[in-house]
Each structure stands twice: as structure tokens, then as C-alpha cells.
Amino acid sequence: xxxxxxxxxxxxxxxxxxxxxxxxxxxxxxxxxxxxxxxxxxxxxxxxxxxxxxxxxxxxxxxxxxxxxxxxxxxxxxxxxxxxxxxxxxxxxxxxxxxxxxxxxxxxxxxxxxxxxxxxxxxxxxxxxxxxxxxxxxxxxxxxxxxxxxxxxxxxxxxxxxxxxxxxxxxxxxxxxxxxxxxxxxxxxxxxxxxxxxxxxxxxxxxxxxxxxxxxxxxxxxxxxxxxxxxxxxxxxxxxxxxxxxxxxxxxxxxxxxxxxxxxxxxxxxxxxxxxxxxxxxxxxxxxxxxxxxxxxxxxxxxxxxxxxxxxxxxxxxxxxxxxxxxxxxxxxxxxxxxxxxxxxxxxxxxxxxxxxxxxxxxxxxxxxxxxxxxxxxxxxxxxxxxxxxxxxxxxxxxxxxxxxxxxxxxxxxxxxxxxxxxxxxxxxxxxxxxxxxxxxxxxxxxxxxxxxxxxxxxxxxxxxxxxxxxxxxxxxxxxxxxxxxxxxxxxxxxxxxxxxxxxxxxxxxxxxxxxxxxxxxxxxxxxxxxxxxxx
Ligand code: NOJ
Numbered sequence: 001x002x003x004x005x006x007x008x009x010x011x012x013x014x015x016x017x018x019x020x021x022x023x024x025x026x027x028x029x030x031x032x033x034x035x036x037x038x039x040x041x042x043x044x045x046x047x048x049x050x051x052x053x054x055x056x057x058x059x060x061x062x063x064x065x066x067x068x069x070x071x072x073x074x075x076x077x078x079x080x081x082x083x084x085x086x087x088x089x090x091x092x093x094x095x096x097x098x099x100x101x102x103x104x105x106x107x108x109x110x111x112x113x114x115x116x117x118x119x120x121x122x123x124x125x126x127x128x129x130x131x132x133x134x135x136x137x138x139x140x141x142x143x144x145x146x147x148x149x150x151x152x153x154x155x156x157x158x159x160x161x162x163x164x165x166x167x168x169x170x171x172x173x174x175x176x177x178x179x180x181x182x183x184x185x186x187x188x189x190x191x192x193x194x195x196x197x198x199x200x201x202x203x204x205x206x207x208x209x210x211x212x213x214x215x216x217x218x219x220x221x222x223x224x225x226x227x228x229x230x231x232x233x234x235x236x237x238x239x240x241x242x243x244x245x246x247x248x249x250x251x252x253x254x255x256x257x258x259x260x261x262x263x264x265x266x267x268x269x270x271x272x273x274x275x276x277x278x279x280x281x282x283x284x285x286x287x288x289x290x291x292x293x294x295x296x297x298x299x300x301x302x303x304x305x306x307x308x309x310x311x312x313x314x315x316x317x318x319x320x321x322x323x324x325x326x327x328x329x330x331x332x333x334x335x336x337x338x339x340x341x342x343x344x345x346x347x348x349x350x351x352x353x354x355x356x357x358x359x360x361x362x363x364x365x366x367x368x369x370x371x372x373x374x375x376x377x378x379x380x381x382x383x384x385x386x387x388x389x390x391x392x393x394x395x396x397x398x399x400x401x402x403x404x405x406x407x408x409x410x411x412x413x414x415x416x417x418x419x420x421x422x423x424x425x426x427x428x429x430x431x432x433x434x435x436x437x438x439x440x441x442x443x444x445x446x447x448x449x450x451x452x453x454x455x456x457x458x459x460x461x462x463x464x465x466x467x468x469x470x471x472x473x474x475x476x477x478x479x480x481x482x483x484x485x486x487x488x489x490x491x492x493x494x495x496x497x498x499x500x501x502x503x504x505x506x507x508x509x510x511x512x513x514x515x516x517x518x519x520x521x522x523x524x525x526x527x528x529x530x531x532x533x534x535x536x
């Protein structure tokens with residue numbers, strides 16, 4: 001039975017709005033040093049949301065780290081949690097950005113990196129200075145194994161790094177790093193660490209941020225006995241202590257009104273993922289990497305969505321994303337053998353993410369259908385092969401403004417995508433058939449139609465190769481059918497049930513398709529096409 005909502009929009013901002021991830025190095029460079037910065041973001045807020053249909057219409061931005069950092073992991077190695085790296089600007093620039101965003105009713109989410117600091121953070125420098133330093137136990141130090149090797153079999157999440165331990169000659173012990181050696185893990189079993197990291201949250205909450213994305217939240221609790229990982233049991237993550245730890249983080253967040261935490265729960269078992277949101281007093285949103293890693297296959301998506309919904313508590317709110325700064329972009333990752341299929345799939349993927357019940361996250365450039373950039377060997381800078389998805393945003397036609405494409409007037413820190421001339425914002429803004437025009441319309445449709453935000457969701461059978469679902473509210477005109485073709489063939493919409501014959505074609509990924517009244521029974525979806533129909 002459809003649930004009726006007396007209030008047309010009973011949702012919190014983080015449920016209602018599209019959240020747009022910005023990788024600050026790559027968004028817009030205001031001071032011409034080749035690296036994006038906070039002022040660059042501020043200068044482009046109108047593009048994101050100026051209150052009219054001409055802008056993208058996102059309701060929140062999440063910015064990857066901009067804190068002082070030696071940049072061994074491009075900011076995910078934080079040397080000072082409460083300041084801004086000079087390459088990105090100053091704290092004043094941050095306050096200006098926050099104020100300007102709030103003026104446009106854009107919420108601001110910052111990245112909190114609590115599992116590890118930089119090895120240049122003063123805490124680690126102290127901790128490493130001697131075995132009896134008062135901060136020694138802020139990090140995880142252990143004696144070598146009897147053979148002189150690392151204390152256990154834990155591996156860094158970066159394959160190129162190998163063991164998660166580095167020997168420190170000066171004090172004769174190993175320290176733990178779940179990522180690069182320049183990112184030593186804090187010891188969250190130490191209450192002083194926990195309190196200090198809570199204060200970091202309060203610093204940004206007091207400045208007025210609306211929420212946090214929590215980096216590798218599942219790593220904040222490990223087996224305190226540091227036992228070896230076993231094939232069926234990881235001891236270096238998702239330890240049961242995580243849930244109380246997260247509740248205490250949530251209590252800090254709840255000291256403030258209307259704030260939100262979204263966590264990177266990179267666990268590939270959905271049962272474990274939902275445990276971070278089900279109890280209602282831990283994360284508000286969990287990034288679901290099972291979904292991101294699915295093959296381009298209707299059944300795979302349908303089953304994974306269904307599994308998530310079956311496991312998630314009814315009060316738990318889903319979040320959906322298919323791109324971020326750690327994964328190949330959709331048009332490249334999902335490109336099929338047919339030319340142009342990657343671009344088509346990029347649109348359909350955006351429709352999927354924005355039409356499913358839950359909060360959509362889009363990654364900067366996803367609205368342009370950016371593919372991965374080609375990075376020549378001499379330009380590789382990331383230790384884990386993630387440069388291609390971090391290429392600078394192409395704003396303007398290189399033929400008009402030079403090779404920096406409006407991102408920068410100097411040499412960009414990473415090469416831009418090859419086809420910036422055609423893919424840039426300027427070109428797409430002039431073309432009503434562009435991916436940008438499509439995604440903008442999709443976001444505005446979602447904002448206009450309460451059923452697409454808070455409506456119930458029902459998966460619908462529609463024949464092989466299609467993923468179909470209905471979103472509806474008990475209100476006139478608030479019933480939509482979303483149909484997505486995951487194949488490279490024309491596929492007729494074969495609905496098992498009789499859905500009325502005079503539906504309205506509201507939006508298609510194919511800009512050539514005529515809008516208006518249509519009979520769903522006679523509809524055929526083109527290769528990789530997505531449709532939203534309004535049902536009577
Ligand atoms: C996850 C982040 O998304 C990634 O970019 C980073 O390298 C690791 N966490 C370590 O902080």
C-alpha cells in the first residue's frame with residue numbers, strides 16, 4: 001500500500017537534495033597556479049545553483065580535503081585539521097565560500113579524515129620522537145615480529161604499498177598505516193585521540209558546515225589485539241567497537257541542529273554496510289560501494305537495490321552514487337564495444353542515481369559526461385592510479401581561452417580530458433541536447449516532483465535487460481515509472497501489469513525523443529536509454 005504523506009516534503013535537506021562532490025584541486029583555479037582552490041569554487045557557485053532552472057540545481061557540495069597537507073595522498077594526509085592548505089587558500093577563503101554557498105542555499109559538507117594523519121602532523125612527529133613521548137600511544141606502534149618483520153599480516157589498501165607497517169629506525173618499532181606510509185593510523189582505542197578528533201568536528205561545526213563525509217569510517221575500529229587477518233575474518237576494519245564509536249561521533253554532530261554525517265563504508269557485504277545506518281544513531285548516509293562496483297547489467301542493479309532495501313531498516317535512508325575521486329568515471333568504466341555507448345550510459349547512470357529513492361551523489365564533471373582523462377606516464381602523480389578520474393573541470397572552449405579550458409590560465413596539475421572543446425561547460429550550455437542539459441533537467445525534475453524524492457519505490461518487472469521501478473505518492477500526478485535499458489539493443493517495455501495507456505513521457509536520456517502522451521505498452525527503449533514516464 002502506498003504511504004501517504006500529508007506534508008509534501010517531509011525530508012531533511014540531506015535526503016531531499018542532490019549532493020555534488022568537488023575535488024578541490026580539479027574544480028577551478030582562481031589564482032593561476034594550476035591547482036584548483038576555494039576561491040575558484042566560490043566563483044562557480046552560480047553554476048551549481050543560482051536559484052533558477054539555468055543552473056544545475058544541486059543542494060549541497062561535499063569537498064574533498066583542503067587542509068594543510070604534504071599531499072602524499074592529495075590531502076587525505078592531513079597535517080593540520082583546522083586550517084586550509086595555502087594551495088587552496090586560507091580559512092578566510094573557506095568562510096567566504098561557506099557564506100556564499102549558504103546565501104544560495106547550498107549546504108556544505110567537508111571531508112573528515114579521522115583514521116590517519118599525515119606523518120608531518122605535529123601529533124605524529126611527537127609520537128615518533130621517542131618511545132616514552134606522551135603521544136606515543138596516539139598511533140599504533142608495535143615491536144617487530146620475532147623474525148624482525150612486521151607485527152602482523154595486515155596490508156595497506158594501496159596495493160603498491162604492500163605491508164601496512166613501516167619500520168621506524170630511530171625508535172626500533174613499526175607503525176601502522178592502512179594506506180601510504182605517510183599516513184600513519186591514529187589509535188582510536190585511545191580516548192585522547194577520540195576526544196581530539198571530536199574537537200576537530202566541533203571546529204568545523206562551529207564555523208557552520210552542514211555535515212561531514214567521513215573518510216574510511218569502517219577503519220576506525222580494529223582488533224585491539226592486532227591479530228592476523230584471516231580469509232573469513234578481517235581484523236583490521238569493521239571491528240564491533242565501531243558502532244559505539246560512531247554513536248559518540250553522532251552525539252557530537254547532534255549537539256548542533258540539522259547536521260549530517262555520510263560515511264565511506266567500503267565493505268563489500270551489504271549486511272555490514274547497513275549496520276552503519278540501521279540503528280538510526282550512527283551514520284545518516286552510507287556510501288554503498290557494492291552498487292558502484294556492479295557490472296552494467298539490469299539484473300545486477302535490480303538485485304543489488306533489492307538486497308539493500310531488504311537489509312536496510314525502513315527508517316534508514318539510502319544513498320546512491322556511481323562516481324567519486326577513487327574510481328574510473330562511468331562513461332569509461334561502463335563503455336561497451338559500440339562507439340558512444342559510454343556517453344549514453346553516463347546519462348542513464350545519472351538517471352538511475354537521481355531517480356532511486358535515496359540521496360543521489362554526483363561527482364564534479366559527471367553532469368558533463370566526462371570520461372577518464374589520458375594521463376601520459378610522465379604526468380602520473382597518484383600512487384594508486386586515480387589520476388584519470390581527477391582531471392580538471394573543463395569550463396570553456398580551449399580554442400577560445402587556451403589549453404587550461406577556463407580551469408586555469410597556467411599549466412594544470414593534471415592533463416584535461418582530450419575532448420575539452422566539445423565536453424566543456426561552455427559548449428554544453430549552448431546545446432540543449434547535451435549531457436549537461438539532460439542532467440540539469442533531471443535534477444530540476446527531481447526537485448519539482450515530490451514523488452521522485454520522498455515517494456515510495458516499487459520494483460517493476462519489465463523484461464530482460466531493463467531495470468524498471470515506480471515512484472509514487474498519494475497525490476495527483478505523483479506517479480512515475482522509471483525504465484532503464486542496460487543493453488545495446490532496442491528493448492520493448494514489456495510490463496507484466498496493465499499500467500494505464502496514456503502516460504506522459506517526462507524525460508528521456510535521448511534528447512531527440514518527443515515528449516508528451518505515450519502508451520507504455522507500445523514503447524521501445526533504445527540502446528542504453530533511460531526514461532521517466534508520468535503515469536495517470
Ligand atoms: C578514501 C579516500 O576516498 C581516498 O581518496 C584516500 O586515498 C583514502 N581514503 C585514504 O584516506
